[in-house]
Amino acid sequence: MDQSLLSTVGDKLKTQFGNGIISSEMIADFPVFIVNRDVIDEVVKFLYHDETLAFQYLTTLAGLHYPDNKGHELGVMYQLHNLQKNHRIRLKVFFSIQDPVVPSITSTFSGANWMERQEFDFYGIIFKGHPNLKRILNVDDMNYHPMRKEYPLEDATREDKDDRMFGR
Amino acid sequence: MSKIEKSKIEVVSSPPGIEGPGFFATSIDKAVGMARANSLWPLPFATSCCGIEFMATMASTYDLGRFGAERLSFSPRQADLLMVMGTIAKKMGPVLRQVYEQMAEPRWVLAMGACASSGGIFDTYSVLQGIDRIIPVDVYIPGCPPRPEQVLDGIMQIQKLVETESIRRRDTPEYKQLLAKYNIE
Numbered sequence: 001m002d003q004s005l006l007s008t009v010g011d012k013l014k015t016q017f018g019n020g021i022i023s024s025e026m027i028a029d030f031p032v033f034i035v036n037r038d039v040i041d042e043v044v045k046f047l048y049h050d051e052t053l054a055f056q057y058l059t060t061l062a063g064l065h066y067p068d069n070k071g072h073e074l075g076v077m078y079q080l081h082n083l084q085k086n087h088r089i090r091l092k093v094f095f096s097i098q099d100p101v102v103p104s105i106t107s108t109f110s111g112a113n114w115m116e117r118q119e120f121d122f123y124g125i126i127f128k129g130h131p132n133l134k135r136i137l138n139v140d141d142m143n144y145h146p147m148r149k150e151y152p153l154e155d156a157t158r159e160d161k162d163d164r165m166f167g168r
Numbered sequence: 169m170s171k172i173e174k175s176k177i178e179v180v181s182s183p184p185g186i187e188g189p190g191f192f193a194t195s196i197d198k199a200v201g202m203a204r205a206n207s208l209w210p211l212p213f214a215t216s217c218c219g220i221e222f223m224a225t226m227a228s229t230y231d232l233g234r235f236g237a238e239r240l241s242f243s244p245r246q247a248d249l250l251m252v253m254g255t256i257a258k259k260m261g262p263v264l265r266q267v268y269e270q271m272a273e274p275r276w277v278l279a280m281g282a283c284a285s286s287g288g289i290f291d292t293y294s295v296l297q298g299i300d301r302i303i304p305v306d307v308y309i310p311g312c313p314p315r316p317e318q319v320l321d322g323i324m325q326i327q328k329l330v331e332t333e334s335i336r337r338r339d340t341p342e343y344k345q346l347l348a349k350y351n352i353e
Binding site: 137138139142146151153154155156157158161 | 258259261287291292293294295297
């Protein structure tokens with residue numbers, strides 16, 4: 001099922017968006033499409049409204065950070081679900097950490113509102129067109145994005161811990 | 169009839185003073201201190217597993233009621249003792265501080281467990297590394313979580329403080345200085 005799903009969805013996306021779809025492959029049993037970030041909102045909208053595809057449920061959305069992937073350090077992963085046929089696909093976009101802007105998909109999925117706020121909070125990804133892009137989980141006056149890998153996990157204000165003994 | 173002999177039931181003894189037939193004289197500090205120490209109204213600010221251990225402390229086996237702290241106050245305005253039990257996230261910090269500020273004098277704070285005392289295992293960007301960063305603390309109870317015996321010991325330490333403190337601690341320069349350090353009016 002999954003291999004055929006990869007080609008049906010892939011073919012439809014290719015004819016609709018052409019170069020907007022960068023690559024498609026199976027990762028384990030999951031069809032994964034890497035999409036140009038400029039068209040991601042259009043791709044999600046197309047997958048939602050197309051009658052045969054009908055990916056009308058956004059399972060999750062997550063930020064990604066690969067510091068060694070120069071020029072494409074940051075990313076967003078979207079996982080979509082067709083509830084009638086139980087088809088699931090994954091979309092990914094990658095972009096530079098210098099320019100962490102990606103179009104918001106809140107016009108298609110209202111549920112993406114808080115998810116995008118979370119990824120803004122933790123990765124500093126700016127979702128263009130988001131109605132209320134501000135921190136959601138961390139304190140409002142936090143001045144960095146803690147899930148980016150250049151920041152240590154530990155609280156920076158501790159002075160009583162010796163790094164040699166606490167593996168910092 | 170219970171088998172406990174009446175002579176074995178311990179009650180709070182009177183504070184040191186001068187006693188004679190028909191009268192007893194002591195200082196008001198000592199009398200008030202004794203009364204306060206044996207009628208604490210704790211406010212349980214329980215956020216995680218230490219709160220569960222506190223429930224065991226309140227229940228019949230350990231029974232905090234024996235120490236006069238039977239009545240929990242869920243309003244900070246009527247509480248004497250703020251018991252902070254559990255991890256305090258940085259986002260919870262201002263809430264905890266407001267609860268402390270709403271308490272009337274005299275007030276005491278007890279930090280129960282590793283998280284409330286120092287952040288515990290949660291040495292991370294989202295967790296407050298000890299509540300003493302935002303409010304003054306009188307007694308710390310170590311443990312993860314502490315056993316009810318330790319909580320009782322912590323309460324008894326608080327009682328000792330309450331008994332021996334001057335009646336208007338809030339007027340002392342040390343106390344004012346302490347609050348000023350935390351920017352609390």
